[in-house]
Amino acid sequence: MTVLRLTAAALIASAGCSGPGNAPVDPEAAREALRAALDSWKRGEKADALQAASPPVYVIDAEWQGGAGLKDYRLAGDGEAADANLFCPVVLTVRTPGGAEVVRPVTYIVSTAPNRTVTRKVF
Numbered sequence: 025m026t027v028l029r030l031t032a033a034a035l036i037a038s039a040g041c042s043g044p045g046n047a048p049v050d051p052e053a054a055r056e057a058l059r060a061a062l063d064s065w066k067r068g069e070k071a072d073a074l075q076a077a078s079p080p081v082y083v084i085d086a087e088w089q090g091g092a093g094l095k096d097y098r099l100a101g102d103g104e105a106a107d108a109n110l111f112c113p114v115v116l117t118v119r120t121p122g123g124a125e126v127v128r129p130v131t132y133i134v135s136t137a138p139n140r141t142v143t144r145k146v147f
Contacts, residue, residue, distance in 0.1 A: 046108035047137035054110035054134035055103065057081045061142040062114070065094040084143040093119040100129065110134045111145070 061083045064073050071088045074081035088094070096117040103112035112132045119125050131145040 049105050049108055049110045049134070050136040051103065051105050051110050053136045053140070055099070055112065057136065057140040058099070058110075058112055058114070058132055058134050058142055061085075062094065062097045066097070068093065079140055081140045081142060084141070086144070086146075087118060091121040095119050095125060103134070108135055108137065110136075 060077070061074060061081055064083075065071070065085075065088050071083045071085060074083060094116060098115045100113040100115050103110040105111075110133075112134055113129065114132055115127065115129050117125060117127050133141075133143045133145050135141045
């Protein structure tokens, strides 16, 4: 009886892990979404402007949402695909709300499925 209970417990525990995995990232589509987002910021648009695009792009970047302007950017490589995300290094030239110009390296985490999302890595 103990063996039966252990087997049943193992089957129940493994059932939650057998669902579908994340869709792998499409690196070219991810870079395209990232460029679209950064170009939008550079034009002075709001972070949510691309939600009306087709396909929509959802952006989370606290600095952009906080009112900083983007003077320029440079993709610092093709990025590294990891499961459903592309980790893209970017060098930003940002104008702070106070007017200072700051150059900073950042990483964006970009996903292409089920939605295109561009999120600045915080840590």
